[in-house]
Amino acid sequence: MRQAAQTLEIATPRPGLHEITREVAAWIADQGFSTGLLTLFCRHTSASLLIQENADPDVARDLEDWAATIAPESAGYRHQDEGPDDMPAHLRAALTGVQLSIPLTGGRLALGTWQGIYLFEHRARPHRREVAMHLIGE
């Protein structure tokens, strides 16, 4: 039994969903584990992680619109330090969460056929985001 850990850096030139499945799978493959548990942890409070369908790009756009409706920009928030997209970003991160754990079996992530791993950028301006990756198993 052993562990591996690495930080994944992701550039987000625009808000919305950014698929990171390929980057995560590439790191997993390099570690040479057969069975284990992968944990991804987004080190921010204005970006989040989620699993979504990666077949039709319209799903991502509908999801972004929905998040904007559920946690709108103009709702009279107290916290506006970094502009009108500041507090909604925190709310949308709370909504979808910053952590995912995915089992690894047969050397592959147990993702379903249509599942992709996404970083959800909630701020309007471009950012660089860090996702801590941790793998335990053998």
Place this chain on the structure above:
Amino acid sequence: MRQAAQTLEIATPRPGLHEITREVAAWIADQGFSTGLLTLFCRHTSASLLIQENADPDVARDLEDWAATIAPESAGYRHQDEGPDDMPAHLRAALTGVQLSIPLTGGRLALGTWQGIYLFEHRARPHRREVAMHLIGE
């Protein structure tokens, strides 16, 4: 230290919450672990996993109604490939999440007295769903 992994198949004849606590606990008991970490991962983007109260069935019904209000069927979604319940299903899965990790101590899951593990089916038609189970510990 060792690992165990298995796929749990769940038939969902109707939308809504389906309790799977018993099936999960039965698998755990068979593995003979004393201390460890259980991870459940739903391999779909239109069904999800959550912990809820398992004492009063009204809680499940109120929760289903709430999800239908938060992510309604008629909201002019772009993605409608599989009908009006397609995109709301993705949104409700994003809302509640597809993954749960639960510590195991003294050979039992650390669930609270009133906590049950549920698969939340978001599609109108019957489905068969897969939940990847992973256990690590000793």
Place this chain on the structure above:
Amino acid sequence: MRQAAQTLEIATPRPGLHEITREVAAWIADQGFSTGLLTLFCRHTSASLLIQENADPDVARDLEDWAATIAPESAGYRHQDEGPDDMPAHLRAALTGVQLSIPLTGGRLALGTWQGIYLFEHRARPHRREVAMHLIGE
């Protein structure tokens, strides 16, 4: 490779966010792990766990207001056994989730600069809450 497990008890004199980062980090430090995975599991269905910004207290207040808007008290719920704050508490727990896993590297949690760990109390009256903590690694 080894494990550690403990239950953290938290008094919640009022509803809303209660930061528990210090208590969790203190327990981690006592275990003497260098690399590993921490899992926190809230053993209740009317309180939840989430990561949020711990710099400006206004973030917590805006988040509490938002949760009250998303899952309001007066929505004609079936389940009202313990009063008008009963069912909204379950909904807000489903919204934010009861479980968090955070990698540990270099002997420290991989939290970002502004990230704090919070217990979110959803009931109006004071409670004592239990969070199961599990650590695996070396």
